[in-house]
Amino acid sequence: MKKTILIADDHPDIVEILQRRCQRLGLNVITASSAIEVVRAASTHLPDAIMIDVNMPDGDGLSVCEMIARHERFQSIPVIVLTGESSTEIMRRCHQMCAYYIPKSPDVWMHVEPVLCELLSPEADAPTPLQPAGQHESPPDAITMLDRLFAVLGTEALDSPIVDLNANEANEKVPWVLTIEDDEDVAIALRMRLKELGILSMHAMEGTSGYRNAFMSAPSAILLDYELPEGDGAYVLRRLKETPSTAHIPVIVLTGRKEGYIRRQMLTMGANAFFTKPFHWKQIQEALENLAPELAS
Helix, strand or coil: CCCEEEEECCCHHHHHHHHHHHHHCCCEEEEECCHHHHHHHHHHHCCCEEEEECEECCEEHHHHHHHHHHCCCCCCCCEEEEECCCCHHHHHHHHHHCCEEEECCCCHHHHHHHHHHHHHCCCCCCCCCCCCCCCCCCCCCHHHHHHHHHHHCCCCCCCCCCCCCCHHHHHCCCCEEEEECCCHHHHHHHHHHHHHCCCEEEEECCHHHHHHHHHHHCCCEEEEECCCCCCCHHHHHHHHHHCCCCCCCCEEEEECCCCHHHHHHHHHHCCCEEEECCCCHHHHHHHHHHHCHHHCC
16 A cells, blocks of 8 residues: 655645655655645645645744644654755754754755655554554544644744653753653663662653653663654664764663564664563663763762
C-alpha cells in the first residue's frame, strides 16, 4: 500500500516539482496551499508525513506544525519543514517539535529525498501508530480542527517536561542522567537506583519530550526505552545523533523486545549499549560509569 505525503506550500512551481519527485518514489501525494488547507487535509487523509513551508497564506506553517505535534492523533506524523529563512528561532522551534529542518536551495531535493526514503520506505520501521490496530475512529470535523488552528496560529510552542532534576542543578552543569521510559514502575526503579548512587536524574515518558529535554538541557547520559509513545526509541535515537548538540551524549537502550534486528538497528544508529529486560542493574551502572566517567561515585 502506497504511503501518503502531504506537501504544503503556496508556490505552485515548488509544489509541482516536489509532487513529481515524491511520486517517482512511489508515494501518494496530496497538496495544500494554505494553513487551513493543511489542517483539513491532515484531518481527512491522515498522511504518513507532512512537508510544509513556513510562510503560508492565512497562517504560520510552524504554528500549524506545533498544533500537529501536540494533537494526539497527529503527533506521530513526521514533519519536514522547508523554508527559505535561516533564523535560529525557526531552527529552535523545529527542534522542539522534533521536525526536520531543511533550508530551501537549488539542491533541496538532495536533502529531502534521503529523509523521505528513511521515513517512508517499506523497509523502514513504522512510526508509532496513530491509533490501536483494529480501531476505526472518525476524523475530527473540519470546524473543530479549524478552531484549534486559530487558537495556535502565531503562538510559541510550550514545553511541559516531566522533571525530577532541580532546575538550578541543571543550570550548574552537574552530571545527571535523562531517563526516557513510559513504564512508570521501571521509571521509578531507575530513579531510585540512580539516587542510591548519588546521580541526579530527569525523566520523560514520551519520545518527543525526551528528545526536547536532551536538546535543551544536555544530560551526561541517556537511558532510552525502545517502545515509547510519541516517537519510538529508534526515532529518538536518530534525532539525537543527527543533532550536533546531542550527538555526543552516550545512549543506553533498555527494552523488553527480544528481536535481534532491534539490537543491530540501535547499535548501528549510534547507541552505546543495549540491554534487554529484565536487566541487571550492575550492568547498567558499569555502562554509565564507563561511558560518562563524571557519573562515577
